[in-house]
Amino acid sequence: MILAGISGTGKSKIVRFFAEAVGANNSNGRFRMLSVKPDWNDSTELFGYKNVTDKFIPGVLTEIISEAIENKDLHYFVCIDEMNLARVEYYFSEYLSLIESRRRDGDEIITDGIFSGSSYNSLDYGKLHLPENLYIIGTVNMDDTTFGFSRKVLDRANTIEFSEVSLENLFLENEHFDESGNLTLNNDFLKSTYLNVQEIEEEYRAYAGEINKKIIAINNILKKSKKHFAYRVRDEILYYMVENKRLALLDEDIAFDYQIMQKILPAVNGSEAIIKDILVDLYNVCIGKNAVLSETDYLEDAQAYLKDAVYKKSAAKIIDMLRGYKYDGFSTFWF
Template structure:
């Protein structure tokens, strides 16, 4: 029989005839959901199998092998101030692994669910009749750990003999283990973006390198981007090709093009609904998030094509709100609140078990394309406040036939770290505070103008512009003025519109601020001033912003109304 000599859930004095055996863990709530704490007496066994030294506040990525399949995980040492000896944890974030464990350890899992339902808390211990176990082994490579499951129905034959208990040595020794090294090694972000641009160009599509740089920075700043412009400029195509270039495509299911339907009036198509039989049917984004959670190292893309054929606020507001709940979990991953409440599943417990804990993971990126014409709906400030809006209105009709016949280049497989945000809060930018302070000073000057007319922006816009600027400058993708130019267009000017004379004053004052000029307007601008401003905009350090301001100013003077959108 098993001999328990410690007060935790690990079983000591187990004889297993395998030199790679590390220890036996009793299955509990934490192991069925995210991992477990490693007892101090087991520290050396686990740490000597890591490729780098583990220190307080840090973690080492590992591969967890189960039945020959690998799942991403980590071993970390949380910086718990109250503890003299820092705890060490083995963690996993893969949803598929979680599902396998819950299915295999049905005895423990059902006991935990039943106990929690009756007592409104999780059990501290599990009775002997429900106990199940996991054996941990070192893999053949560092940072690799093998799990061997011992569900209750596999234990009876081994309890008669304690030697080699619960272990098939031959199976463990012959297990085929390979370290996942398929991801492209990124050493220079700017060079990688250049490669992505080359990949897209070799496909016969003529997008500027600056556009690809801006798209990358916008996605990294926030995983929700809007591409706007006239029809036929390749908005959805660049999303597809950008995704392909970094390893996400139709074939592997990591790129999905979703045509928005005009009759979408709520979130059911995206999140899910209960059918007439009470069975929950998951929506498009729920399914994509579910798959992305199972493969957290790979980026996933959803392109919502012609996003404003329906009112975005009607069908997308729930998702926009969830995006603002982003936070870091205990493993340093970016998570949100759950997509679907328990009540929405009704009595469909099977669907709740599968989709009930789905959130918007850090490797899911949503990009919407929009056309602004008489068939579409305008955007509210709530939507624009939460996105970077990239315009596709400049069209170069020239075509390089020679370039098309050049040999195509293969896409690369990038780890999600290539796109994942490095910052969630501005306090996390302390190491780059010089850039942040310089950006904030510029934003204060702009906001002082907007505040006079009650058009000012808040902390969200400030923070996201700061993040964009840090990514651009640190990686030598853009200089300060050029990066700020994009941010002003995409995060500030896109929300200015109207027929009030205040709007014209705002536009002229921002133009003056950006160009160190002194143009004046009292409800009107004469042709001479407009020509001078137009000439100055072409020479400006903030050319994109100045040209957009001039478009909006000319439209106001001509029509008595103006808008960012063309």
């Protein structure tokens, strides 16, 4: 998961608070905060390296993974703070590739070995894999000192934006906080239910088919500028929506609105004329009708339809992206 937004909105704090709420903290070693350095250009800081005496020196993430495998019922959280101070693909490529090898081994979800075929392999760490009870969250600030994200990163993550700030809320009432102690939950509480669409239960397959029609309609819009996605994104949206349906968590429109924000819009950017057309078409999906937007006053026209939008958060974000296109000549989710 990626938490994005302006500096100071509490992105890293909310990761810490969530981890502590389910029993993972610094004291028990089940919550770790890693700060990215701008000079990270490979994965040695995370996974390890061999020193001049050919001794394997494990990285921070390797040590956490080793502990998590020994305690499979407990959650382990890693917050990679300001993860885009260096190019994520440079230092995190092994992890991004390994999560694609997830499969079931009995009741456990495992991956290929971290050091399979690697010269870093060691007797102590050679059989490690990414465990099902490890959760990695990255926080990002988008400014002139940071790097953007490739599709390889975005397709594998859900992006949650933190941009709304209410400075009026100066003091919070103490009764909102429960200081009686933390919960200790089994990993099944957060563990992935589905690894492929064939695992979706028969009773939810018709529903998944209806959601898939919505996904196809959006992907056909994105194809106009080759921004369309493939099976991975489709499947993860389906898992999210079926889980939401199965557990009766959110209204369906609210849940799908979140998925447009988290999985679709972060990958839409550019300065080409077709980008504006794509954003307008996506906006029409979000408001549930074909709006007539003028060539010159399309921002004002779009704003007028916003109050009746089916997917309000996504519609509002698209207006922001159109504003960037109109005034800066470049549209992006990240600003």
